[in-house]
Amino acid sequence: MIIYRLLKISKNKIINYYKIDINTKYVIISIKMVELTIRSRTPEKIQDYALVKVTVDEIASPLNKNYNWMFISDKSGSMDIVEGKEKRTRLDNLKDTLIRIIEYLYNQAKNESMTHDIWLLEFDSEVKRKKIFIDENTDCKEIIDYIKQIEANGMTDISKALNVAKSLKFDNNELKTTVALMSDGEATAGIQDPDLLKIKLAELLENTQINCQLIGYSADHCYALMQKLNKLNRTDYHCISSIESSSCVYADMMHSVMYETGKNITMTINGGLIYNFKTNTWVSSLLINQFISGSNKSWIFKKTTDDIEINIKGEFYYNDKWSEKTFTQSKIEYPEKNNDLEVEKYVLRQKTQVLMAESKKIKQSSNLDNFNNNYQSVPNPNKRNSPFMLPPRAPKKLRQRTAPVSNKNTESSNIIIDNCFTKKDILEAKLKKHLELLKEFMKNNGDDDQFITTLCDDIIITIRALNASNGVAYILSRETSQGLQRGYNQTDLTDLEDNNSYDFNHNLSNAITSPYCSQSAAQMIRSITSN
Numbered sequence: 160m161i162i163y164r165l166l167k168i169s170k171n172k173i174i175n176y177y178k179i180d181i182n183t184k185y186v187i188i189s190i191k192m193v194e195l196t197i198r199s200r201t202p203e204k205i206q207d208y209a210l211v212k213v214t215v216d217e218i219a220s221p222l223n224k225n226y227n228w229m230f231i232s233d234k235s236g237s238m239d240i241v242e243g244k245e246k247r248t249r250l251d252n253l254k255d256t257l258i259r260i261i262e263y264l265y266n267q268a269k270n271e272s273m274t275h276d277i278w279l280l281e282f283d284s285e286v287k288r289k290k291i292f293i294d295e296n297t298d299c300k301e302i303i304d305y306i307k308q309i310e311a312n313g314m315t316d317i318s319k320a321l322n323v324a325k326s327l328k329f330d331n332n333e334l335k336t337t338v339a340l341m342s343d344g345e346a347t348a349g350i351q352d353p354d355l356l357k358i359k360l361a362e363l364l365e366n367t368q369i370n371c372q373l374i375g376y377s378a379d380h381c382y383a384l385m386q387k388l389n390k391l392n393r394t395d396y397h398c399i400s401s402i403e404s405s406s407c408v409y410a411d412m413m414h415s416v417m418y419e420t421g422k423n424i425t426m427t428i429n430g431g432l433i434y435n436f437k438t439n440t441w442v443s444s445l446l447i448n449q450f451i452s453g454s455n456k457s458w459i460f461k462k463t464t465d466d467i468e469i470n471i472k473g474e475f476y477y478n479d480k481w482s483e484k485t486f487t488q489s490k491i492e493y494p495e496k497n498n499d500l501e502v503e504k505y506v507l508r509q510k511t512q513v514l515m516a517e518s519k520k521i522k523q524s525s526n527l528d529n530f531n532n533n534y535q536s537v538p539n540p541n542k543r544n545s546p547f548m549l550p551p552r553a554p555k556k557l558r559q560r561t562a563p564v565s566n567k568n569t570e571s572s573n574i575i576i577d578n579c580f581t582k583k584d585i586l587e588a589k590l591k592k593h594l595e596l597l598k599e600f601m602k603n604n605g606d607d608d609q610f611i612t613t614l615c616d617d618i619i620i621t622i623r624a625l626n627a628s629n630g631v632a633y634i635l636s637r638e639t640s641q642g643l644q645r646g647y648n649q650t651d652l653t654d655l656e657d658n659n660s661y662d663f664n665h666n667l668s669n670a671i672t673s674p675y676c677s678q679s680a681a682q683m684i685r686s687i688t689s690n
């Protein structure tokens with residue numbers, strides 16, 4: 160197979176401009192195979208936002224004909240919890256997902272002459288395993304019957320599962336191997352320390368042919384552990400807040416494995432800073448796990464000097480082989496009019512990401528559920544320069560005229576005199592203000608690609624999750640999907656534990672795919688979710 164052009168230039172139309180900040184200039188950048196072009200909104204060369212845009216050509220079929228898979232699935236007692244619209248157990252939903260995957264891989268093997276070497280591992284305090292091989296002659300009934308008999312029981316020993324995984328062999332260990340490590344909770348048996356479990360996973364990843372897809376399953380999963388493990392190279396974290404979307408998440412994950420056309424990529428900017436959603440900071444260099452066939456991805460950055468140079472370096476599949484390539488560009492093209500809507504959309508996206516990052520930080524705070532620990536002093540909302548309207552003040556019984564004498568120099572003494580609002584209140588006001596900005600933008604400019612609708616969904620789910628006892632996973636699922644520009648959406652809030660007393664005048668999208676979803680990814684997602 161020859162991919163004659165891995166990257167192609169994006170054609171961006173200049174249409175009506177929506178003003179966000181009269182003091183900000185905007186720039187757009189497009190990349191193709193060797194050439195990188197830059198387009199600026201105005202001739203000025205100061206304080207510009209910018210957009211790096213990469214479009215990867217769609218290929219008709221997976222790059223390889225043979226794959227190794229290892230599905231490591233938690234079957235501890237908590238997997239018997241009933242959740243979701245259909246009121247089924249977590250394990251029943253997982254088993255359905257695994258069966259759909261097996262059926263999809265068999266059809267793929269039959270139609271495209273492919274093979275899949277698979278280890279199925281199910282663990283609680285013990286580990287069970289089954290080796291299967293799928294080609295066009297495979298009888299899937301035995302495999303499906305095996306999956307159906309799996310039962311939930313016992314504690315969660317992730318370390319034992321990783322030990323067993325490291326000991327297993329495939330028919331061809333030189334093939335690309337994907338480990339899907341799924342758990343719905345904390346490690347409760349064996350090694351429980353996240354740092355030690357990270358070392359265990361690192362031992363498995365010593366084989367450079369292995370990548371690990373970390374799947375946090377349900378709103379109760381241990382996101383702190385998954386985030387710790389995700390710090391290792393060749394790992395990706397998928398947060399499943401709603402178990403009924405698990406087949407969609409697994410499908411998108413498998414597509415990213417089979418249609419990967421770029422890996423180990425670093426984007427470096429000289430004369431600018433790029434936004435990193437994982438750290439909520441502006442940085443000069445950004446690590447990008449992969450480029451996927453048919454994907455259209457963009458990253459926002461801002462200029463710090465008049466001269467810009469962007470370098471994208473990584474391994475790319477081109478002319479039937481992987482090789483290192485670097486793309487560099489410093490030339491800027493200036494448009495005649497100041498009306499590039501696509502850049503404006505990504506500026507709004509970056510502001511949405513900042514708000515999600517701030518919300519996640521509050522929810523992950525150890526003092527989250529202690530109402531008094533979230534008080535802080537704020538400006539009077541009636542002042543002319545107040546940037547947003549604050550919610551009603553805290554009830555009178557939670558306020559006092561003088562702060563306690565003890566701890567007066569610490570944040571724990573944060574019940575203050577008069578105008579006191581929780582950090583959560585202030586952030587919620589900012590989220591609602593931003594939602595109105597998104598809706599106004601959509602009203603004035605349309606939203607044919609559902610890009611702004613998806614940002615509205617992000618904000619609404621974040622607001623609700625901010626006020627829910629199990630909201631962290633919902634914020635994480637939207638933040639990671641948006642930040643990594645994945646192909647799926649998770650909008651099922653059935654198990655979100657909030658009072659849902661909001662009137663946002665906006666209906667959440669029912670689409671299971673996101674605006675970033677490529678044609679081949681959408682096809683795989685539909686095939687696996689509808690089996």
